[in-house]
Amino acid sequence: MSRWALVDVNNFYASCERLFRPDLRGRPLVVLSNNDGCVVSRSPEAKALGVKMAEPFYRIQAAFAAQGGVWFSSNYALYGDLSARVMSLLEQAAPQVQIYSIDEAFLQLEGPWLTDAMAHAQRLRQQILQWTGLAVGIGLGPSPTLAKLANYAAKRWPATGGVVDLQDAARRARLMALTPVEAVWGIGLRLGQALQREGIHTAAQLAATPAKGLRARYGVTLERLVTELNGQSAGCLTAPPPLRQQVLCSRTFGERITQRTLLREALANHLVRAAERLRQADLCCRHLGIFIRTSAHDPRQPFYGDQAGITLPAPLDDSLALLAWLDGLLDRIWRPGPAYYKAGVVLSDLSPRQFLQGDLFDGQDPKRMRLMQVMDSINRRHPHGLTLAAQGLGDAPWQMRQAQRSPCYTTAWSALPLAYC
Incomplete structure (x- = not known):
């Protein structure tokens, strides 16, 4: 039986900014989009204040500052470098790694992982924290969709210690009964609303719905997702991506x-x-x-x-x-x-x-x-x-407004932090 893990860095952009600013621990922190427009990443403290993703920052700036909040412009050089360091550790931990986004990757597990996946996942989580300073959540399951669901639980409930294994069918059933259908990987808000109109409100109800009937109404992707929720890998991750248009x-x-x-x-x-x-x-x-x-x-x-x-x-x-x-x-x-x-x-x-x-005369x-x-x-x-x-030569007025961009601590010699003894 195949085993999968999904490793996802918690609050990635916000965690990168706080990594070199320990004085900001415990304070609400957000990272803004291009031209300092909208919120694209939030620390747990900012989430507790009710700051929403994609919220225009000008609407909340005064209230956020009054509550001790700090904000940063996006620093993609820093995020890209720290992401590469995390992915390098993952590639050492498993033979097959599929990078899904800048802050998450799927691992197809083999060898020692199959005997004690929880212990390996906990050691990997500790290693990433020690070597990069970034906390991750790790979800384990027999399919990529269940690994994603396990990761959702690992990040949602701190008592899990950041690692959840859904190999056990009874544990899967309990979690899916608590998970809204729109929180399932690949569903989203619009499809979730359509499924709710059919009486499908939780991941458990979706898993219990005949996959062939869903395919007729919503396509093969949803059919594969339901198959994976039932513990069988159906190629949701390995299907070749469509050619860009x-x-x-x-x-x-x-x-x-x-x-x-x-x-x-x-x-x-x-x-x-x-x-x-x-x-x-x-x-x-x-x-x-x-x-x-x-x-x-x-x-x-x-x-x-x-x-x-x-x-x-x-x-x-x-x-x-x-x-x-x-x-x-x-x-x-x-x-x-x-x-x-x-x-x-x-x-x-x-x-x-x-x-x-090629062109015969102008190749x-x-x-x-x-x-x-x-x-x-x-x-x-x-x-x-x-x-x-x-x-052009740079510093043109059309370039992005980044009034609060942090230094490129890991990619520029001039921005290296100084330690005074």
């Missing part, structure tokens, strides 16, 4: 933009980032689109937004080749006068690189392909190490 890179500006040169610079940055994502996925695009817009909620000026696109002569993933089309597209939609609030790039009509049908230059590989390699090791001239 598009790559979108956009962001609201830290300040409103009125100059065309700055707007082009912002679009160039988005385009370079989108092309990097293409290459990471071994894809090429045949269609390039851009859009610009003002704020729809600004009473001082009428709303303006427009988009432009072009079908490329041949599929591309080359940042320099894609940038060559940018000026022509921007000329079609640029209008002087408005204060622009957001811009973005969309790459679509994607195809796998290995199936690329991709192998030297340029190697250049892109070198650029990507440098930027993977040094996230701010290499930029193109079209991307």
